[in-house]
Amino acid sequence: MVEVYRGLLDTSNPIGWIERQERVRQAEAGIDFDYLEKEIPSAVEQTLEGIDRVSTIVRAMKTFSHQGHKEQAPADLNEAVTATVTVTRHQVSDVADLVLELADLPPVRCNIADLNQVFLNLIVNAADAIEETGRRGVITVATALDGEEVVARISDTGGGIPEDVLPKIFDPFFTTKDVGRGSGQGLPLARGVVQEGHGGTLTVESVPGEGTTFSARIPAGGLAEKEADVAAPSPAAVG
Template identity: 35%
Template structure:
């Protein structure tokens, strides 16, 4: 793109010099200008190239995010930055971040955590996705708050929404396979069940739910820093 910009710049300068050299050249250049729309090239080509540059930059960012999210290069347990995983999950769900949803991020200074990054990112994705759906179901503006913190032996990740909330009588069922609070056809009931398997069974951690109808839900994930599996 840089070389194309330089080429157009030199071409414009050459045409101006030729036009100033003789009336005949100026007339010929004016005709070429009309046929080839050189005015457009002079005025808008830089903007077009800049847009192409920005577009390619966004593509690189998306590819980097997808790689970070899936962690294809980290198929085994490896020390990773969980805050980075949360950011990747948010970017993956960007199409669901509506203007009436405020995002609050409070990331603590976390140590690198030894885990299966691809699985953990799937948990983050599911928790944030559920939170956004809950806010959307409330039919009113809401907030999604993500917090991370480190304490001796553990890191804590909290995903809280101001959505519809979960009735107390079914809160102990939300981690059961195929159980869902979403309308028929809107959910498989596997999201939180998989989260439980990944956090508790695969990583020796904990996952808990705090919810009140009409106020919202908070899912709290705790991952140990010591005696990790893998």
């Protein structure tokens, strides 16, 4: 079209205005100009959105798979939580909506790779709990600052945990999942990472029929140096 327009502006071959208009109409009709004018901007916008999504996932995978170290180091807990949500969103999206509620947090001295695994385990467990209800639900991942501690909460709208089961959920090898779906090691390892590995606590609140909330509390300053030397588990995977 630009070539046609430039050709019509060529003064070395003067033509009348009516003929100019006809040539423009023919050229636009030949390429279905109205359709392209509408669709090309939309296609470019969708392409840019796709590139942005891919970039977000790649950044999240890079953050999530960050190699852990025995020693703890200051890290952005919100970035870790966001990365884990991004990594799990596709797996969870069939059964639940994921909601992020992030507060302003200071850098947290921790082993971020281990905590990523804890968050992953809790989000997947939440999705499993919702899936068992047969209805679509919501998983809310929130962070907060409470004095010298940071708190990460993973809540679901699943069926809740029965009162007789609640005291056992952190017991090694205890699971309510079908054979092949759960090993009963995820929650004990998660608690070990939070408590022994970071000097924090991992607690649960559940209302049968309404849902469950796991809360991981971690000292923002990390373990005392002498405690860090004997800090526990650094699991390659929690599940």
